[in-house]
Amino acid sequence: MRSEPPLDDSALGRHLATTRAESFGPYFSDRVMRRVAAESRPRTGLAGAAGIWTVHPRLVSSLALAFVVVGLSWWIARPSVFVAPVGSPLAVELPDGSRVTLAPGSTLRQASFRFSGERRVSLSGEAFFEVARGDAEFSVSTQDATVTVTGTRFNVRSWTGAGxxxxxxxxxxxxxxxxxxxxxGPALAIAAPVALALEAGDIARVGPDGLVRHVDPGHTAEQAASWRDGSFAVSDRPLEAFLDELERRYDIRLEADPAVTRDRTVTYMNPGSPHVEEVLDAVSFALGLRYARTADGWTVVAADTSRHP
Amino acid sequence: MNRGMTETQGPGGPPDDELVRRARSGDQAAFRALVERYEPLVAGTVIGMLGRGPDAEEVGQETFVRFWKALDRFRGDSSVGTYLTRIAMNGSLNRLRSRSRWFRRFSSDVPDDLADPGSRPDEVVGAAELRDRLDRAVRSLAPDYRSVVVLRLVQGLSTRETAEALSIPVGTVLSRLSRAQDRLRSILGALALED
Structure with missing residues (x-):
């Protein structure tokens, strides 16, 4: 049975309450009432627009031409955006021949390679990169890190809120x-590294504190990229982040009882391509949870809900 | 603290249903009184979802204009506050969706990030900076979670009122709230947990 969290006692709740906005600024009601008055007046329709065509045909033509020129320029130099829908990965080939596999729910933005001479992309989510060799540096930006390469294969995992x-x-x-x-900047400083040069097999992390460090997550770098085959290589991942990944990977809705989402981590290795129920089975067994179908997905609850009022 | 949305009469003013009735018959002064009464509620919702700026102002105005247009259909099944909150939240979510499309298509920069390499999570910060970080942390949440946090924690609505305004079950409000709080704590570290 669910109960309301003790929000009145929560410092987080108190701090958030202080961020509440009270007003749109002075004279907001005047601005609204002007619009209300305008909405209440009968509209003049196309008569006014026809007047513009009559009076300023050259101006309108010039504006139209400028619009076309600007539009064409943008279209030629436009950035490209690739979005992998939840439920399926997306394979992308970039103009330089590099290949990227986006995990479900991820977004890759690619600035124009044509005019800048640079190879820059930004990533929100997770992707595996196979970078073609080239003169220009290839860089991947995330919300808190930049990876710079010249030709290599690597996996980047950077979900919003995943720390x-x-x-x-x-x-x-x-x-x-x-x-x-x-x-x-220096490639490596012992006390507080500002950057790390990685070699094949290395796994490293940039944390929310802005520090870069090697990590040993309990699986190999190759396994970290095995999500492309539908496999799982997850070590000590917060349960909430793991449930988020299941939602993206299987395009399902997963609710969790508030009692089970805190202070739990998941370690799950499966080289196959398991059905979501197989994953939920294993994780529920390991963490002492239960799961059940709902109208639009699954819900995860503590095995003994009486312990979690 | 539950600010609630069930009040139907402001201090010293006529009740909502009377103002609605007068506004429906074309009395713009009555409608202005409703705008002034409910500006704080709509501002809290819209600015909580979108942040301050022209987008928020536009959605705020649009909320009241839509209410004006819908006066004939408004039968008082829900309170004026709930009705306006629903319009404001839908407008905010629509604006977020179009912002997201615009951002993906036109920008090559990485999105707003919360990482601040010059600070540590456990450092003592001023009230203004703390508020700024809280704002940014809330706006980093996915819209479904953000809407629950804004209504339940920032606006101080009850769980039931939040569920009603978002047209979702109470259990979903609680579940999303819990996950959103966990996420906020992980983003803000010790910062938000200390007074």
Whole structure:
């Protein structure tokens, strides 16, 4: 049985309450009432527009031409955006021949390679990169890190709210630095590294604190990228983040009883392509949880709900 | 603290249903009184979802204009506050969706991030900076979760009122709230948990 969280006692709740906006600014009601008055008046329709055509045909033609020129310029130099829908990954080939596999629910933005001479992309989510060799540096930006390479294969995991960016290098070498760190900064400093040069097999992380460090998550760099085959190699991941991944990967809705989502981590290795119920079975067994179908997905609850009023 | 939306009469003013009745017959002064009465509620919702700026102002105005247009259909099945909150929230979510499309298509920059390499999660920060970080943390949540946090925690509506305004079950409000709070704590670290 669910109960309301003790929000009155929560410092988080109290702090959030202080962010409440009270007003849109002075004279807001005047601005609304002007619009209400305008909505209440009969509309003049196309008569006014026809007047513009009559009086200023050259002006209108010039504006139209300018619009076309600006539009064409943008279209030629436009950035490309690739979005993998929840439920299925997306394979993308970039103009330089690099290949990217986006995990379900991820977004990759690619600035124009044509005019800038740079190879820059930004990622929200998770993707596996196979970067073609080229003269120009290839860089991947996330919310808190930048990975710079010249030709290699690696996995980047950077979900919003997941607390950092993790890079697993399968082949070649890359330079990993926090977002905003200078590109020519030192590659490694012992006390507080501002960047790390990774070698094949390394897994490293940029945390929310902006520090870069090697990590040993209990699986290999190759396994970190095995989601492309539908496999799982998850070590000590917060249950909430794991449930989020299941939602994206299987395009399902997963609700969790508030009592089971805190302070739990999931370790789950499966080299096959398991059905979602197989995953929920294993995780529920390991964490002492239960799961059940709902109208539009699954819900996860504590096995003994009486312990969690 | 539950600010609630069930009040039907402001201090010293006529009740909502009377103002609605007068506004429906074309009395713009009555409608202005409703706008002034409910501006704080709509502002809290819209600015909580979108942040301050022209988008929020536009959605705020649009909320009241839509209410004006819908006066004939408004039968008082829900309170004026709930009705306006629903319009404001739908407008905010629509604006977020179009912002997201615009951002993906036109921008090559990475999105707003909360990482601040110059600070540590456990450092002592001023009230204004704390408020700024809280604002940004809330706006980093997915819209479904953000809407629950804004109505339940920022606006102080009850769980039932939140569920009603969002047209979702109470259990879903609680579940999303719990996950959103966990996420906010992980983003803000020790910062939000200390007075």
């Amino acid at each position: 950092g960016t993790e890079v697993a290098l399968v082949e070649g070498s890359v330079l990993l630095r926090p977002a905003g760190a200078p590109a020519d």
